[in-house]
Amino acid sequence: MRLLFITFSLFFTLISAQAAEKPLKIGISQEFETLNPLIKQMMATTYIYGFVNRNLVTMNEKGEYIPMIAESIPDFENGQAKFITENGTKKIKANWKIKEEAKWGDGTPVTAYDVKLAWSTALLDTVSVGEKKTYSQVERIEIDPKNPKHFSFVYEEAMWNYYQLGSFYLLPAHLEKKVVKEHGEKVEGYAKNTLYTKDPTNPGLYNGPYLIDELKLGSHLILKPNPHFYGEKPNIKTIIIKLIQNTGTLEANLRSGSIDMVSVLGMSFDQALSFEKKVNLMNLPFNVNYKPSLVYEHIDLNMENELLQDIKVRRALVHAIDRKKLTLALFEGKQQMAYHNVAPLDPWYTDDPKKIRHYKPSKRKARKLLEKAGWKLKDDGFRYKDGKRLEFTIMTTAGNKTRELIQAFIQNEWKSVGIKLNIKNEPARVFFSQTVLKGEYPHMALFAWISAPESVPRSSLHSSSIPTESNAFSGQNTGKWNNKQVDKIIDELEFEFDSEERKNMVAKLLKIYTDEVPVIPLYYRSDVSITPEGLKNYVLTGHQYPNSNFAEQWTWETK
Amino acid sequence: MFQYIIKRLMQSLLTLLLLSFVCYFVLTLMPGDPVDMMAAGNPNITSEDMQRLKSLYGLDQPAYKRYLNWMGTLLSGDLGFSRTYKIPVSDILGPRILNTFYLSVFALVLSLLVAVPLGVYAAVHKGKLTDYLLNLFAFAGISIPSFWLALILILMFAVKAGLLPAGGTYSVGQDLEGFALVWDRIKYLILPVLSLSFMQIGTFERYTRGAMLEILNSDYIRTARSKGLEEKKVLFKHAFRNALIPLITVVAISFSYIFSGAIITETVFAYQGVGKSVYDSIKSNDFNVAMVSFMISMIMVFMMSLLADIFYAVVDPRIKY
Numbered sequence: 001m002r003l004l005f006i007t008f009s010l011f012f013t014l015i016s017a018q019a020a021e022k023p024l025k026i027g028i029s030q031e032f033e034t035l036n037p038l039i040k041q042m043m044a045t046t047y048i049y050g051f052v053n054r055n056l057v058t059m060n061e062k063g064e065y066i067p068m069i070a071e072s073i074p075d076f077e078n079g080q081a082k083f084i085t086e087n088g089t090k091k092i093k094a095n096w097k098i099k100e101e102a103k104w105g106d107g108t109p110v111t112a113y114d115v116k117l118a119w120s121t122a123l124l125d126t127v128s129v130g131e132k133k134t135y136s137q138v139e140r141i142e143i144d145p146k147n148p149k150h151f152s153f154v155y156e157e158a159m160w161n162y163y164q165l166g167s168f169y170l171l172p173a174h175l176e177k178k179v180v181k182e183h184g185e186k187v188e189g190y191a192k193n194t195l196y197t198k199d200p201t202n203p204g205l206y207n208g209p210y211l212i213d214e215l216k217l218g219s220h221l222i223l224k225p226n227p228h229f230y231g232e233k234p235n236i237k238t239i240i241i242k243l244i245q246n247t248g249t250l251e252a253n254l255r256s257g258s259i260d261m262v263s264v265l266g267m268s269f270d271q272a273l274s275f276e277k278k279v280n281l282m283n284l285p286f287n288v289n290y291k292p293s294l295v296y297e298h299i300d301l302n303m304e305n306e307l308l309q310d311i312k313v314r315r316a317l318v319h320a321i322d323r324k325k326l327t328l329a330l331f332e333g334k335q336q337m338a339y340h341n342v343a344p345l346d347p348w349y350t351d352d353p354k355k356i357r358h359y360k361p362s363k364r365k366a367r368k369l370l371e372k373a374g375w376k377l378k379d380d381g382f383r384y385k386d387g388k389r390l391e392f393t394i395m396t397t398a399g400n401k402t403r404e405l406i407q408a409f410i411q412n413e414w415k416s417v418g419i420k421l422n423i424k425n426e427p428a429r430v431f432f433s434q435t436v437l438k439g440e441y442p443h444m445a446l447f448a449w450i451s452a453p454e455s456v457p458r459s460s461l462h463s464s465s466i467p468t469e470s471n472a473f474s475g476q477n478t479g480k481w482n483n484k485q486v487d488k489i490i491d492e493l494e495f496e497f498d499s500e501e502r503k504n505m506v507a508k509l510l511k512i513y514t515d516e517v518p519v520i521p522l523y524y525r526s527d528v529s530i531t532p533e534g535l536k537n538y539v540l541t542g543h544q545y546p547n548s549n550f551a552e553q554w555t556w557e558t559k
Numbered sequence: 560m561f562q563y564i565i566k567r568l569m570q571s572l573l574t575l576l577l578l579s580f581v582c583y584f585v586l587t588l589m590p591g592d593p594v595d596m597m598a599a600g601n602p603n604i605t606s607e608d609m610q611r612l613k614s615l616y617g618l619d620q621p622a623y624k625r626y627l628n629w630m631g632t633l634l635s636g637d638l639g640f641s642r643t644y645k646i647p648v649s650d651i652l653g654p655r656i657l658n659t660f661y662l663s664v665f666a667l668v669l670s671l672l673v674a675v676p677l678g679v680y681a682a683v684h685k686g687k688l689t690d691y692l693l694n695l696f697a698f699a700g701i702s703i704p705s706f707w708l709a710l711i712l713i714l715m716f717a718v719k720a721g722l723l724p725a726g727g728t729y730s731v732g733q734d735l736e737g738f739a740l741v742w743d744r745i746k747y748l749i750l751p752v753l754s755l756s757f758m759q760i761g762t763f764e765r766y767t768r769g770a771m772l773e774i775l776n777s778d779y780i781r782t783a784r785s786k787g788l789e790e791k792k793v794l795f796k797h798a799f800r801n802a803l804i805p806l807i808t809v810v811a812i813s814f815s816y817i818f819s820g821a822i823i824t825e826t827v828f829a830y831q832g833v834g835k836s837v838y839d840s841i842k843s844n845d846f847n848v849a850m851v852s853f854m855i856s857m858i859m860v861f862m863m864s865l866l867a868d869i870f871y872a873v874v875d876p877r878i879k880y
Contacts, residue, residue: 023732031839034645041597128615130597132608187615188640197646217644217651219831220731240731244829248710252725253829256717429842433591437598459605471606476598 022556023238024535027250027259029266031218031243035205036196037169038122038129044265048241050548051223052206054231056096056115058166059545061291063345063453065164068549069110069207069230071097073163076497083158090158091139098149103228105203105211108174112143112151118171121180126187134167160497161454166545175204209234209552219243235555247271254530255284262530264540264547270402272528273332285533290334291540294343295525297448299394299410300436300479303518305443307390314517315359316369320417322361326409327523330402338521340510341460345542346453347499348506355507357514366417375418383418391420395435396446398425403446406522439467439478448525452544454502461513462490481518533557560872564865571861575854580626582853586846587622593642593844594618616642629850639847643840648847652833656855658728659832661744662821665752667814670759675806677760678767679799682775693764700761709754709827716750723749726829751828755821759813766809770802803874811867815859 032044037053040046056070067073074080074094081094102110121127122135129135139156155162171180175195183189195202200215209231210223223239242259244250247267253259267275276288301308301317308314323337339356342349350356367377375383375390383390394410396403404425411421426435435441449460459465463482465475489509496502513519527540537553594612598604613619617628632639638648681693717725723746724730730743774780775798783793822834833852840848872878 025731031643033643036645039645125611126615128612130608130612131604132611133605191645192640192647214732216831217646218655218836219728219829222732238732242727242731242829244726245835246726246827246829249713249726249827249829252710252713252718256713256721256725258717258725258727429596430590433595437591437595465606475606476604 021237023240024236024261024554024556025240025242025259027242027244027253027262027266029243029245029247029250031245032221033217034194034197035200035212035215036191036194038118038127038171039191039194041130044243046544047263047265047546047548048221050208050546051210051239051551052208052212052226053169054102054208054549055167055169056098056165057163058549059453059541059543060550061539061541061547063347063543065166069098069102069170071099075163081162084154086154089156092155092158092162093152094155094162095150095152098151099230100149101230102207103230104172104174105206105226105228107228108172108204109149110170110207111148111173112141113148113173113177114170115151115168116141116143117173117177117180118169121171121176121184121190124180124184124190126185127190128188131167134165137162157495159494160499160502161456161494164454170207172204172207175202210239213238229552232552234552236551239551251275254286260532261286261535264527264529267528267530268402269331269335269526269528272530273334275530287531287533289529289531289538289540290526291528291542292336292344293525293527293542294345294451294453294544295448296338296341296343296451297522297525298338298341298446299520299522300441300445300447301518301520302439302441302443302445303479303481307392308443310373311516312369312373313375313390316366316373316417317414317419318359318517318520319362319369320366320419321410321413321520323522324361326406329409330405331523331526335523335526338523340513340521341449341451341457341519342506342510343451343524346451346455348454348503350503350507350510352507356510359514363417370417370419377418381415381418382420389420390418391422392443393422393424393441394444394446395424395426395431395441397428397431399427406446436478437467438473439480441478444520445478446522450544456490456493457509458490458494461486461509461518463487479518481516483512483516483518486512560869564869567865567868571858571865575857575861578857579630579850579854583626583629583846583850584622586841586844586849587625589844591844592616592618596844625846629846633851638851641840641845641848643843643845643848648851651836651848652851652855655831655833655836658830659821659825659834662748662751662755662824662830662832663814665748666755666759666821667810669752669756670763671810673756674760674763675767678764679771679794681764681768682771683794685772693768697761697764697768700757700759701765703757705754705758705823706827708757709750709824712750712754713827726827728829728831747830751821751824751830754828755824762813763806763809766806767802770805771798774798774802800874804871807867807870807874811863811870812860815856815863 028044028047030044031042032048033040033042035045035049035052037049040049054068056068057065057073058068060066065073072078074096076082081092084091084093098110098112104110119135119138119141122129122132137155137157138153140154142152142154144150179193179195180190183193195205201212203211203226206212206226209226209229211226212221213224214222220240220242225234225237244253250262250266254262272288278284279286279288301314303309327333327335327337336344339351339358370383370390374385376385378384394407396407407423411423414421436445436447459476461477461481463477465477466480466482467473467475467478486509489505493502493505496505527542529540531538534557536555536557539547539550541547592613593616594609598609617625629639641648641651644651677693681690684690713725716723727747729747735743780793780798783797821832822838824830825832825835836848837852840852
């Protein structure tokens with residue numbers, strides 16, 4: 001009996017070992033750049049970065065912040081965060097501790113000096129950091145010289161989201177400090193000389209579960225386990241990430257076995273839907289995974305336009321579209337209809353009809369509202385007021401099949417209540433860099449925003465974010481919605497420490513948003529990925545922090 | 560001849576300089592800059608972030624100043640820094656130029672090896688069934704969209720038959736050496752080369768046929784035949800050599816085109832070539848990569864056109880410079 005048990009155990013161990021040795025080849029269709037965390041800008045780089053590096057905190061698939069390289073998240077309850085007053089200004093001091101066992105890939109311990117180097121480098125005017133506020137919110141860092149695993153952040157303002165540091169990266173001081181010192185003062189001097197560019201496979205640059213074994217920009221990279229990783233040892237021994245930009249070729253590679261899976265940065269939603277049909281029809285050994293994400297597809301209305309200034313017209317526009325039917329027809333119900341700008345993954349989400357206004361699809365209501373607004377139906381099937389036809393122009397990215405189908409759907413819906421909709425599309429580059437950026441569309445712009453859970457919508461809804469020449473068209477309230485109540489809520493929201501009260505404040509904002517209809521919500525996009533049947537513990541996150549942050553948990557199923 | 564070459568080189572240099580400014584200026588006319596594009600999908604970028612980055616990248620300066628800065632850097636031997644990849648341009652383009660060179664040369668050689676004999680054969684057998692069949696083949700090559708052909712080749716040879724890789728430049732994660740390494744590179748080149756050659760074969764076949772037909776109808780060919788010269792000699796010594804002149808022009812232009820114009824083939828086959836870099840750099844406003852790629856393409860056009868002129872003199876002794 002014992003012999004039989006030993007034989008079974010050995011057999012099982014051998015099979016498991018073989019499975020772990022099998023590399024995982026991931027296909028992505030988006031370009032990646034050099035992996036310096038401070039200057040990276042591409043989504044694909046963030047995805048790859050998740051395999052090789054860990055930050056203080058990240059967000060899990062439920063949208064909650066969790067500690068990564070930090071021992072815990074300092075808060076007021078555990079006494080690690082407290083209010084302080086300096087020169088009459090209320091601030092927050094938070095004590096952080098890096099995990100004792102956390103090390104860089106060359107065995108050097110991760111310390112507060114790595115945090116401080118990243119912070120001081122990001123603040124240099126010569127370094128092209130995208131969102132500088134992530135770093136500049138920290139006024140100073142205090143390090144305990146006797147125990148450099150301990151440090152405190154003193155934040156310049158007392159804001160409740162002080163711990164949301166998922167994009168606050170670390171730099172290995174033992175390698176990068178010298179580079180910053182030598183080249184940091186020259187414009188882009190650091191970017192040009194960082195070891196992430198000059199020696200990207202140096203293990204000392206990474207502290208995550210994997211190290212970079214080979215990197216070819218524009219082509220692929222190979223990842224191998226980091227022997228010094230502080231956490232659970234990765235199950236899969238080799239991960240290969242291949243860049244294949246043409247999604248047709250990406251699918252061919254998947255089916256021919258050149259790659260095992262397609263990440264969230266691979267196929268578009270409609271391609272994944274079509275591939276899922278093939279999987280079912282031909283019994284292919286893949287799973288198509290969907291996860292509702294924070295990407296909000298909507299139509300921005302130009303609130304400065306005379307026709308759209310009438311709230312009855314705006315409400316009629318929403319009533320006239322059957323958005324549920326739209327999501328069923330185009331996405332087989334796998335992308336959820338949107339009520340407003342906050343996605344279901346966000347703790348601030350609500351669809352409670354007592355808190356927000358719902359617009360049931362009703363052509364009758366739409367017609368009634370338009371009649372009330374003075375728009376009378378004529379023989380040609382369209383509505384007129386003072387000799388002027390009720391007519392709008394909608395713009396979006398030319399060549400985007402899904403958006404063009406949505407336009408056609410809406411055009412048909414509005415025609416049935418007497419509204420003429422003209423379609424004028426532009427190449428994505430012109431549309432985003434000119435038309436949307438400067439708010440130059442005459443009536444409507446169809447596009448998407450990506451948000452983050454509990455993200456204060458200052459840049460997209462506050463009146464100070466209306467793009468104008470004076471702010472170099474850098475605001476993103478492109479519909480030019482100017483509502484004093486909303487401005488007040490946003491101004492107060494950043495400083496409200498009671499999470500329940502914040503929820504109430506956001507509900508108030510959403511009530512105004514759905515009452516006023518400055519935007520026509522369409523649907524929340526879903527993230528999609530295709531994985532082989534044998535891959536387990538693979539969970540999509542749906543937000544900006546990719547699931548590669550949990551790659552050490554992925555495993556091949558042993559049969 | 561030497562004086563002619565020097566004169567042509569000087570002219571090319573001047574044209575290159577002027578064209579570089581035109582290209583740079585046209586690039587600046589495109590709507591949006593890298594910072595605008597970064598902000599387009601990210602509501603967390605603040606107006607301060609945008610203004611800071613524009614100033615850091617020099618995007619707030621007039622186009623001529625940015626051009627002079629770029630040219631100054633180029634003349635100092637530095638190709639610049641890629642905003643997309645955050646590495647020096649030479650590190651991106653160096654290996655890719657070599658990859659595209661392999662792809663282009665193999666495709667060109669294969670095209671010529673197939674197209675020229677077919678063109679000669681079609682001309683000699685004008686109006687016969689084989690001529691019609693070859694015409695059909697040539698027109699198919701010219702008119703079939705390259706991306707469609709590429710996908711069909713992938714489907715046939717990679718997905719269905721599993722004989723060749725579906726895409727890439729070489730096998731990733733395998734330490735190959737010697738013949739295994741060479742064979743691996745060849746395996747990844749076969750389908751892109753076939754795809755790229757197909758169109759070229761059609762074009763070259765038509766040009767060869769046309770040039771041969773014109774020569775075969777000329778007086779000196781009739782004279783050669785009436786003298787009782789062997790048909791092989793008439794065809795290859797008298798006719799083909801003269802038919803080469805228009806073909807040299809087409810091949811020279813095609814080669815410079817292939818070098819920068821294999822974008823679709825490279826993209827569909829995920830082949831790491833320079834064509835795709837040009838497209839990506841223009842799309843992402845990566846000025847330094849785009850400009851260096853333009854310069855390389857322009858230099859290729861000038862060089863190939865100069866080479867064609869030199870070859871004219873070699874094949875036709877009547878031409879002198």
